[in-house]
Amino acid sequence: MNNNTKQLKDWPLWEVFVRSKQGLEHKHCGSLHAADARQALDMARDVYTRRQEGVSIWVVQSSQIVANRPDEKGELFDPSADKIYRHPTFYEIPDEVGHM
Amino acid sequence: MDRTPYLLHLADNALILGQRNAEWCGHGPVLEEDIALANMSLDLIGQARLLYQEVAKDRGGDCTEDTLAYFRDTAAFRNYTLLELPHSGPVVGYGQAQRDYGVTIVRNFLYSALMVLVWDALQGSHDKTLAAIAEKSLKETRYHLRHARDWLVRLGDGTDESQRRTQAALDYLFPFTQEFWAQSPAESEAVKAGIGVDLTSLREDWDDLVSAAIAEATLVRPSGQGYLSQGKFGQHSEHLDYVLAEMQSLARAHPGATW
Numbered sequence: 001m002n003n004n005t006k007q008l009k010d011w012p013l014w015e016v017f018v019r020s021k022q023g024l025e026h027k028h029c030g031s032l033h034a035a036d037a038r039q040a041l042d043m044a045r046d047v048y049t050r051r052q053e054g055v056s057i058w059v060v061q062s063s064q065i066v067a068n069r070p071d072e073k074g075e076l077f078d079p080s081a082d083k084i085y086r087h088p089t090f091y092e093i094p095d096e097v098g099h100m
Numbered sequence: 101m102d103r104t105p106y107l108l109h110l111a112d113n114a115l116i117l118g119q120r121n122a123e124w125c126g127h128g129p130v131l132e133e134d135i136a137l138a139n140m141s142l143d144l145i146g147q148a149r150l151l152y153q154e155v156a157k158d159r160g161g162d163c164t165e166d167t168l169a170y171f172r173d174t175a176a177f178r179n180y181t182l183l184e185l186p187h188s189g190p191v192v193g194y195g196q197a198q199r200d201y202g203v204t205i206v207r208n209f210l211y212s213a214l215m216v217l218v219w220d221a222l223q224g225s226h227d228k229t230l231a232a233i234a235e236k237s238l239k240e241t242r243y244h245l246r247h248a249r250d251w252l253v254r255l256g257d258g259t260d261e262s263q264r265r266t267q268a269a270l271d272y273l274f275p276f277t278q279e280f281w282a283q284s285p286a287e288s289e290a291v292k293a294g295i296g297v298d299l300t301s302l303r304e305d306w307d308d309l310v311s312a313a314i315a316e317a318t319l320v321r322p323s324g325q326g327y328l329s330q331g332k333f334g335q336h337s338e339h340l341d342y343v344l345a346e347m348q349s350l351a352r353a354h355p356g357a358t359w
Contacts, residue, residue: 032132035254042247043132046139 018054105286111151118144170351181331193338209248256317
């Protein structure tokens with residue numbers, strides 16, 4: 001018997017990632033509140049895969065995600081704006097190569 | 101051999117519990133649970149439809165899945181009494197009581213624990229269509245059991261209040277499971293013909309499954325004795341009238357209406 005059980009409002013937030021049948025990677029599709037990881041998986045199944053969206057689910061507690069600060073945008077991302085030579089758009093890719 | 105009484109028993113179970121659980125739609129304790137219960141209701145109503153369609157094929161004439169769901173009266177239904185009870189403790193038919201999620205979870209647990217065994221066994225039915233319906237339903241029911249068992253443990257091994265309410269729900273509902281083991285003529289016929297399953301052969305597995313979950317939930321398993329309900333014999337509690345009144349009124353007010 002555990003009387004320290006979390007109140008509903010204290011349920012942590014979880015980010016949900018779903019891999020579709022054809023998909024090669026898990027994609028972020030939303031978030032939800034759940035008491036623990038197991039419940040987060042079940043709830044993600046019910047909320048995000050009921051229209052056959054997925055064959056695999058990852059959940060991660062939102063507080064575990066480390067994000068850059070929005071005010072670092074300039075130094076982090078703007079310098080790549082004029083380096084178009086980094087895009088391999090100048091090459092013709094033969095059909096046999098398929099997905100890259 | 102007429103397989104329709106047996107199919108109707110299976111179909112009515114699924115339809116009535118599906119209808120009952122759908123009462124939570126828009127009222128769930130949290131959004132995710134609201135969606136989960138509606139999903140599971142749709143699984144159950146889907147199972148009922150497949151079975152009603154088979155009955156309609158056998159009966160022919162004007163019989164359709166809709167006439168079976170919407171134009172039969174209380175005494176013609178063959179679902180377990182357990183499944184028609186409101187989401188609360190004991191209350192008279194016309195009474196109003198607050199829905200209790202503990203009752204919802206305990207009922208779903210007791211029933212889905214039975215049905216994973218039933219559908220598993222029915223995969224070997226001599227009736228190939230029923231075997232195929234069983235295969236599809238088993239996957240759905242495994243999830244229903246997982247969901248209900250998970251919540252049973254969370255609520256039982258939760259706060260003082262959640263434990264008290266879950267134990268009360270268990271004490272109230274457990275005697276209704278006696279009906280599982282009282283064989284009806286429809287079941288006897290189906291077992292004899294090799295299309296149905298003898299539930300008494302599943303009782304030990306059900307007992308183990310249920311006892312293990314109740315122990316994990318730190319709850320006490322009730323003796324489960326007392327009044328033997330008779331829903332599958334067609335003698336229902338007053339609550340089924342109210343379920344059917346709500347479910348059937350639209351179809352009866354506008355017969356043959358389509359979207």
